Amino acid sequence: MARTKEFDREQALDRAMHVFWSKGYAATSLDDLLDGMGIGRQSMYDTFGSKRELFEAALERYLDKQEPEYSCLATAPSPLRAIRDAFEGIVDMTVEEQRKGCFGINSTIELVPHDEHIARMVVARHRRTEDEIYAALERAKELGELARSKDSRGLARFLLAALQGLRVTAVAMPKSAALRDIARFSLQALE
Numbered sequence: 125m126a127r128t129k130e131f132d133r134e135q136a137l138d139r140a141m142h143v144f145w146s147k148g149y150a151a152t153s154l155d156d157l158l159d160g161m162g163i164g165r166q167s168m169y170d171t172f173g174s175k176r177e178l179f180e181a182a183l184e185r186y187l188d189k190q191e192p193e194y195s196c197l198a199t200a201p202s203p204l205r206a207i208r209d210a211f212e213g214i215v216d217m218t219v220e221e222q223r224k225g226c227f228g229i230n231s232t233i234e235l236v237p238h239d240e241h242i243a244r245m246v247v248a249r250h251r252r253t254e255d256e257i258y259a260a261l262e263r264a265k266e267l268g269e270l271a272r273s274k275d276s277r278g279l280a281r282f283l284l285a286a287l288q289g290l291r292v293t294a295v296a297m298p299k300s301a302a303l304r305d306i307a308r309f310s311l312q313a314l315e
Contacts, residue, residue: 133171136161140172141182145227148234149179183242186227187249194253197260204269204314207260207283211307214290222298226291233292254280270314279313286310 143160144152154175158165172178193210200206214222228246235242258280264270290306297303 131161131163131167136163136171137178137181137185140178141186141227144179144182145186145224145230148230150234180241180245183227183231183245187245190228190249194256197256198263200260202269203260203264203267207257207314208311210287211290211311214287214294215303215307217294217298219298222294222303225295226288229288229291250284254284257283264314274314282313283310 139161140157143156147156152175154165154168157175157178158168161168163171168178172181197203197206228249231242232246236246258276261270261274261276261279265272265274265276286306287310290303290310293300293306294303
């Protein structure tokens with residue numbers, strides 16, 4: 125007779141995500157995951173499969189949770205204010221939050237150069253975010269917040285890269301003047 129699961133799958137997945145986020149994929153052992161998730165080895169295999177499958181599920185969950193971060197650009201009363209808020213939000217994070225970095229960016233740096241499946245996951249998310257920023261810029265033009273002469277697609281790509289660079293810089297230099305400078309100069313592209 126099969127035993128019923130005695131843990132919450134989504135909660136265990138969140139815990140695994142945080143273990144991978146803090147240690148990275150390669151440095152995370154199975155014991156780290158089991159301790160962090162609070163479940164047994166067989167339960168992990170039965171529910172999530174391999175360490176690799178668990179990582180993919182955790183990364184997908186993280187990316188899904190981050191979706192609202194940029195999807196709000198579509199409905200913000202001021203698209204440019206919402207973009208500015210995204211930059212300022214990173215600058216204003218606590219040192220602990222800044223040092224932790226972004227699980228998506230951390231995974232990109234660690235795995236994308238040699239992992240096609242993770243690369244496809246990350247590129248798909250990257251394109252969706254770029255499209256959300258692009259749509260916000262187009263809306264800003266309609267509202268008269270942004271000059272119609274601005275290249276919305278190129279600007280969306282630049283702003284996304286600047287946001288990602290800001291997150292990476294924040295890991296190395298949290299709460300530094302450099303973060304404010306990067307945000308300020310990046311946002312000048314909207315003027």
